[in-house]
Amino acid sequence: MQNPRLDIRAGALFLALLGTGFGARAQSVLDQASPEVTPPPSTSFFPLDQVKRGLHGTAYTVFEGTKPEAMDVEIIGLLHGAIGPGQDMILARLHGAKPEFSGVVAGMSGSPVYIDGKLLGALSYRIGQFSKEPIAGITPIGEMLQVREGGGGDRLVASQSGESETKPVAAGAGSDAIRPIETPLVFSGFSAEAVSFWNDHAKSLGLTGVSGIGGSASESMKMAAVTPGSVLPGSAVSAQIVRGDMEIAATCTVTYVDPKQLLACGHPITQYGSISMPMTRAEVLATLPSPLNAFKIINTTSTIGSFTADRETAIRGEFGREAKMIPVALHLDREGTPTKTLHLEVIDQDQVTPMAVMVSVFQGLMEDNGYAVETTYRVRGTVKLAGYPDVKFENLAAPSDLAPSNLMAALTLGEHFNRLYANAARRARVEGIDIHVDVLPGRHTIAIESAQAELSDVHAGDTVTIEATVRPWRSDRKTVRVPVKLPATLPDGPVRLLVSDGSALDRLMQPPQIGGPTLDVAATIAQLNNEHTDDRLYVTLLAPETQASIEGRTLTALPLSMANVLEPLRDNRSLTLNGESAVPLGSVEMGAVLSGQQVVTLRVK
Numbered sequence: 287m288q289n290p291r292l293d294i295r296a297g298a299l300f301l302a303l304l305g306t307g308f309g310a311r312a313q314s315v316l317d318q319a320s321p322e323v324t325p326p327p328s329t330s331f332f333p334l335d336q337v338k339r340g341l342h343g344t345a346y347t348v349f350e351g352t353k354p355e356a357m358d359v360e361i362i363g364l365l366h367g368a369i370g371p372g373q374d375m376i377l378a379r380l381h382g383a384k385p386e387f388s389g390v391v392a393g394m395s396g397s398p399v400y401i402d403g404k405l406l407g408a409l410s411y412r413i414g415q416f417s418k419e420p421i422a423g424i425t426p427i428g429e430m431l432q433v434r435e436g437g438g439g440d441r442l443v444a445s446q447s448g449e450s451e452t453k454p455v456a457a458g459a460g461s462d463a464i465r466p467i468e469t470p471l472v473f474s475g476f477s478a479e480a481v482s483f484w485n486d487h488a489k490s491l492g493l494t495g496v497s498g499i500g501g502s503a504s505e506s507m508k509m510a511a512v513t514p515g516s517v518l519p520g521s522a523v524s525a526q527i528v529r530g531d532m533e534i535a536a537t538c539t540v541t542y543v544d545p546k547q548l549l550a551c552g553h554p555i556t557q558y559g560s561i562s563m564p565m566t567r568a569e570v571l572a573t574l575p576s577p578l579n580a581f582k583i584i585n586t587t588s589t590i591g592s593f594t595a596d597r598e599t600a601i602r603g604e605f606g607r608e609a610k611m612i613p614v615a616l617h618l619d620r621e622g623t624p625t626k627t628l629h630l631e632v633i634d635q636d637q638v639t640p641m642a643v644m645v646s647v648f649q650g651l652m653e654d655n656g657y658a659v660e661t662t663y664r665v666r667g668t669v670k671l672a673g674y675p676d677v678k679f680e681n682l683a684a685p686s687d688l689a690p691s692n693l694m695a696a697l698t699l700g701e702h703f704n705r706l707y708a709n710a711a712r713r714a715r716v717e718g719i720d721i722h723v724d725v726l727p728g729r730h731t732i733a734i735e736s737a738q739a740e741l742s743d744v745h746a747g748d749t750v751t752i753e754a755t756v757r758p759w760r761s762d763r764k765t766v767r768v769p770v771k772l773p774a775t776l777p778d779g780p781v782r783l784l785v786s787d788g789s790a791l792d793r794l795m796q797p798p799q800i801g802g803p804t805l806d807v808a809a810t811i812a813q814l815n816n817e818h819t820d821d822r823l824y825v826t827l828l829a830p831e832t833q834a835s836i837e838g839r840t841l842t843a844l845p846l847s848m849a850n851v852l853e854p855l856r857d858n859r860s861l862t863l864n865g866e867s868a869v870p871l872g873s874v875e876m877g878a879v880l881s882g883q884q885v886v887t888l889r890v891k
Contacts, residue, residue: 325354325398325519327543332404334426337376339363343401345409346520347394347539348582349384349573354520357382359399362421368411368464369425370598375464376407376424384573385420391573392468393582396539396550396600398519399424405519408541408600410552412467423464425552430541430600433549466553467538471495472584475532480649483693488641493556495534510567510588512605517543517590522568523550523603524586525593528642529564529611530630532649537568537584541600549600556596556638562610563593563633565603610634613718614643616650620725628653634716640707643719644700651692651723660685662731662879663695664724664821669706670717677706677811682821684731684879695723702814709810731759734823734882737785743889747774752825752886754785758878770825770871776890782828783871786883788818791826794868820879827869828885 325346341361346354358381368375378399380390390412397409408430411423471493473481481495517523521540528534542549566586573582592609595602611631618626628650632642651663662684669677679702683695699721707716733756740751754766770783784790796813805813818824 326400326403326405330404331427331431332401332406334374334376334428337361337364337406341401343399343406345380345397345399346518347391347397347409348520348522348570350570352521352567352569354518355384357385357397361401365423365464368423369429373429373599374426375411376426377413378409378422378424380409380420380422390420390422390467391582392470393522393537393570393584394539395467395469396541396552398539398541405542408539408550408552410467412465413463422467425599427542429598430549430552433595433597433600433602434547469536469538469551469553469555471527471534471536473532473534476534476645476649477652479652480645483648483696484641484645487644493536493638509606509608510590512590514545517548517567517605519543522570522582522584523548523590524566524568524584525555525601526564526566526586526609526633527638528630528632528646529586530614531628532630532646533586534642534645535566535584535586537582537586538601546605548603548605550603551601552599554596554598555601557598558596558635558637561593561596561601561633561635563635564589564609564611565591565593610715612639612716614646615718615720616647617720617722618650618653618725619723626653636708639716640700640704643703644696647699647721648692648696651695658727659690660727660729661691662726662729663691664726665695665699666722666724667699667702668720669703670720671706671807671811672714672717674714674807674811675815677702677814679814679817680819682730682819682879685729686731691729706807706810706814709805709807714807729759730878732756732876732878732880734785734787734880734884735763737884737886739783739886739888742887743891744772746772746776746890748772750888752783752785754823754884756823756876756880766823766874766876768823768825768872768874772871772888772890773827773829773869777830778890781830781888781890783886783888784824784826784828784868784883785886786824786826787880788820788822788824790883791818791824791868791870794826794828818873821876822873823876823880824873825871827867827871829867829869831867 339362343359343361345357345359347357348354360379360381362377362379365375365377367373376399390409395408395410399406399409405427407424407426409422410425413421413423471484473484473495476495484495517540519540519542522537523540524535524537526533526535536555538551538555540548540550541552566589569585569587571583571585591603591605592607593601593603594607610633612634614630614632616628616630618628628646630646632639632646662682664680664682666680667678671677679699681695681698683691683698685691686694689697703719735755735757737752737754740753744750749769749771752768752770754768755763756766757763768785772781784794795818796816
């Protein structure tokens with residue numbers, strides 16, 4: 287995916303030229319109306335083995351509004367095996383005032399191509415990057431029909447006995463020369479920083495975002511009836527990842543329609559196979575030419591069903607079907623102002639959902655006039671999972687020299703949520719995510735510099751005061767005193783106390799089990815709910831006794847006989863045994879994000 291900022295600048299340059307002679311010509315070209323014709327029904331198909339150089343057909347796409355417009359198509363030939371083994375691509379040149387001016391446009395993928403009124407396939411691939419001609423690759427309809435419900439016998443590639451007159455060398459659909467026509471992921475209501483956050487952290491998803499080139503109508507979350515003829519081949523449709531007060535959606539063009547379903551794009555959006563994404567109608571506000579990457583400016587409108595399959599040659603949408611979505615509520619509380627609440631829904635998709643939640647929170651924390659770089663957030667979240675206790679977490683997120691606080695808050699939330707959501711044993715539905723954020727002006731951070739005990743020689747059962755020297759951000763050092771009671775069973779000799787932040791204590795209490803079995807849902811919830819917050823100073827006894835971590839729970843001070851009983855569980859790595867137990871003795875609220883750790887040694891007499 288190319289740099290969207292270049293496209294935006296190119297589009298801005300085009301708009302600025304409207305007052306010049308070139309701009310007048312450009313506007314005249316885009317204003318030329320194509321003949322108002324209705325695309326033929328998707329009931330008759332043109333066989334691939336009859337495709338040859340010199341055939342002429344018609345393609346349909348929306349350049350503006352909601353009505354498909356016709357383009358002339360000249361068949362150049364076949365690229366054998368260009369899509370995959372045994373999967374040919376049809377090479378074509380587009381003719382007409384609009385395609386010759388704008389070129390192959392992002393969002394055009396899926397535009398149906400007909401020859402003699404029979405559906406040949408979908409415009410789906412871009413040939414070259416700065417091509418002077420609108421040359422595109424067509425995915426044959428036979429490959430797309432395999433994505434239909436119950437399809438698989440509709441393979442129309444047939445005998446291939448009729449060879450094309452030319453045999454171009456297949457460059458491969460994944461090469462620089464042939465690439466899928468972009469289906470840009472449009473972020474509506476998101477800042478450029480949020481889109482960069484997505485692109486930086488979601489590279490493995492293969493979904494590149496662009497910002498500010500689209501929107502969502504108020505009716506986009508309402509299911510609309512689909513009557514015969516109300517959704518035509520050549521219409522624009524969108525797949526929503528996030529909807530509500532903000533939206534993330536990908537748009538392409540409908541290729542095939544029957545009473546139950548449609549096929550679109552002619553290539554994958556995610557290629558995740560079975561999916562559940564809201565499917566909406568889309569209105570094209572404008573088609574913006576660009577020498578680098580022309581694109582359509584889109585508004586999503588009414589929901590008409592759900593996309594249920596995302597495969598190599600098409601995405602499939604089912605009319606009237608509700609997509610499985612997760613409601614998210616983000617409440618922002620700032621002293622002296624009313625609570626601001628953002629309501630969203632995100633798709634329930636293993637690969638995408640955690641990232642969609644993170645980028646929504648990242649943006650949501652900037653949806654406040656009081657937002658500033660030096661801002662700290664207290665984040666309290668609840669994840670509701672059907673049939674299980676609520677997952678709760680609380681943390682402070684403060685800016686650092688490496689990252690702003692909204693990024694830290696989003697990453698912290700994402701890490702907690704992903705540990706639950708990515709659990710391979712997860713079978714329960716996520717019923718909702720509720721996040722409350724208290725906005726605290728300034729950078730609230732504090733570091734532990736040193737620690738000592740009031741007395742170094744003690745007796746078992748004594749109450750000992752631990753003194754920690756801490757330094758708040760750009761402030762003077764101060765001393766924090768924490769009285770703790772030692773266990774009455776401590777043996778004589780040296781004993782260590784850990785003075786630390788919550789994350790250091792969690793690493794002791796819940797050591798990672800590398801290569802061990804995945805925790806089940808209940809154990810993951812227990813582990814998450816037992817984590818320590820990052821705004822308290824903890825004093826922990828490092829007792830010379832065995833500690834066991836099993837199924838997300840930590841057992842401290844185990845008798846030797848119990849440790850021997852549990853020892854066989856280490857063979858399948860479901861158990862971690864340590865020769866030292868971490869026994870929390872006390873803590874104190876710091877009112878800031880605490881970092882650091884110190885060890886204090888006492889002598890028990």
